[in-house]
Amino acid sequence: MADPVLADAALRSALAGALALALGGAPLGVLLVARRMSLMGDALSHGILPGAAIAYLLAGPDPLALTIGALTAGLLVAALASLLARSGRLPEDSALAVLYLSALAFGILLLGRERDAEALHEMLFGAAGALEPAAVILSAIAATVTLISLALFIRGFLAQSADPVFTRAMGVSGGILHILLMMLVALNLVAGFRAFGALMTVALMMIPAGAARYWARGYGGQAGAAVIISALASASGLLMAAWFEVETGAVMTLAATALFVVSAVFGRFGGLLQNLPGRAHLEA
Numbered sequence: 001m002a003d004p005v006l007a008d009a010a011l012r013s014a015l016a017g018a019l020a021l022a023l024g025g026a027p028l029g030v031l032l033v034a035r036r037m038s039l040m041g042d043a044l045s046h047g048i049l050p051g052a053a054i055a056y057l058l059a060g061p062d063p064l065a066l067t068i069g070a071l072t073a074g075l076l077v078a079a080l081a082s083l084l085a086r087s088g089r090l091p092e093d094s095a096l097a098v099l100y101l102s103a104l105a106f107g108i109l110l111l112g113r114e115r116d117a118e119a120l121h122e123m124l125f126g127a128a129g130a131l132e133p134a135a136v137i138l139s140a141i142a143a144t145v146t147l148i149s150l151a152l153f154i155r156g157f158l159a160q161s162a163d164p165v166f167t168r169a170m171g172v173s174g175g176i177l178h179i180l181l182m183m184l185v186a187l188n189l190v191a192g193f194r195a196f197g198a199l200m201t202v203a204l205m206m207i208p209a210g211a212a213r214y215w216a217r218g219y220g221g222q223a224g225a226a227v228i229i230s231a232l233a234s235a236s237g238l239l240m241a242a243w244f245e246v247e248t249g250a251v252m253t254l255a256a257t258a259l260f261v262v263s264a265v266f267g268r269f270g271g272l273l274q275n276l277p278g279r280a281h282l283e284a
Contacts, residue, residue, distance in 0.1 A: 002181050004111075008242070011134065011238060013132065013135075013195075014195045014196075014238060014240055014248065015234070015235065015259070016136050016139070016140075016236030016271040017135065017136050017139040017191070017192060017195050018192070018196070018204070018231075018235070018238065018252070019231055019234060019235075020136070020139035020140050020142065020143040020191065020196070021139060021143070021188060021192045021196075021201070021204055021205075021234070022192060022208075022227050022231040022234055023143040023146075023147065023167065023227055023231075024139075024142050024143035024144075024145075024147060024184075024188050024191075025146075025185075025188040025189075025192070025201075025204060025205040025225040025230070026144035026204070026205060026208050026209060026212075026223065026226035026227045026230040027039065027147075027226060027227065028146060028150075028181070028184055028185050028188060028205060029148055029205035029209030029210075029226060030209045030212060030219060030222045030223050030226050031158075031161060031181065031219075032185070032205075032206065032209065033156055033206070033209045033210055033213065034158075034161040034219070035160065035161045038206050038210075039096050039097075039100070040096060040182065040185065041185055041189070041202045041205055041206050042082065042100065042202055042206075043077065043081065043096045043097075043099055043100035044074055044077055044078060044102070044185055044186050044189055044202070045189050045193075045201060045202040046100055046103050046104045046107065046181070047073055047074055047076075047077030047078075047099060047100070047103040047186075048070040048071075048072050048073050048074040048077075048109045048186070048189060048190055048193060049070075049073070049103060049104065049106075049107030049108075049111070050103055050106045051069035051070045051071070051072050051073025051074065051076075051108050052066050052069050052070040052073070052107075052109060052193070053069075053110035053111050054069055054073075054110060055068065055069025055070070055112065056069075058204060063132055063134060063135060063194070064134070066194060067135070067138060067190065067194070068278035070190045070193060071186070071187070071190045073103070074186030074189060074190050075183055075186050075187075076185070077099050077103060077178060077181050077186070078182035078185065078186045079181070079182070079183075079279035080099060081095050081096055081099050081182060082175070082178050082179045082182050084098075084099075098252065127233045135191075135194055135195070138190075138191050139191040139192065141191075141193035142187045142188050142190075143188075143191075145184070145187065146184050146188060146268060148253070149182070149184055151182065153177060154219070156177045157181060157218055159176060160177060160178065160181075184232065185205075187202075188205065189201050189202060189205075192204070195248070195249075196248060196249035196252060197247075197249040200250060200252065200253050201205075201249070201251030202276070203249075203252070203253040203256055204230050204233065204234060204253070204256060205230070207228075207229075207233075207253070207256040207257060207259075207260050208225075208226040208229035208230040208233065208256055208259070208260075209222070209226045209262060211225070211226070211229050211256075211259055211260040211262075211263035211264070211267075212224075212225035212229060212261040212263075213267075213269070213270070214266075214267025214268065214269055214270055215263060215266060215267050215268055216268075216269070217269060222255060229256065229259050229260075229263070230256065232255075232259060233252055233253075233255040233256035233259055234252055234255075235253045237252030237253070237254070237255040237256075238251075238252065240255070242246050
């Protein structure tokens, strides 16, 4: 059943990149969900579009140029969003909305100049065959940097999730942790956007993170569950996309959605079956 993927070097590379995104991106998604910042991932996924579009117009479909352009734009949007939120003049969701809409409009304006419909489609929705060895290495680097950063600063990240007012009072250290988190999110999005699309990569971070809340309560358990769900969605989505010859990123997102539905129904913590009228009586 896995022959369509295992026999194709490009799809094997896409699978390796997807698993790296699961390892690095899913634990970040759990933090964003806990901090009610799911919109940040969506904003950054659109924020990389202008950088990738500028790189494409200047250098064509050069992988290195696209990666550098997208990463530069993503880090810039992450830094601007953090600075606007720290200024206190705008709520964080308002700052995100401004950057999200502005980046999306600018990216569409630039991409609208490109007459190659296939190139435009791949930019937005990805192409599994576009993940060359250098991009796989970038995905591995992104996952490694993310896991090391989480190991070093997880207490600070969790403190921000539990009590953002207190960490804001910490001043510089709280602000640095916030910017670091946003930059890690941007790095993981850029690592996956060429294969899975700027619009779909964020789904592999956020949907598994939401599903994980039905299987565990603490951060460690939720992060582990999110990694497993993201990896399953990636592998099954790649297989189905290869079988039916459809967009990889979209199928992977739908696979993650299906696993979210399963979690919402059968999950140990808050699943629908756990809340049936007679269940509490039987447990008592």
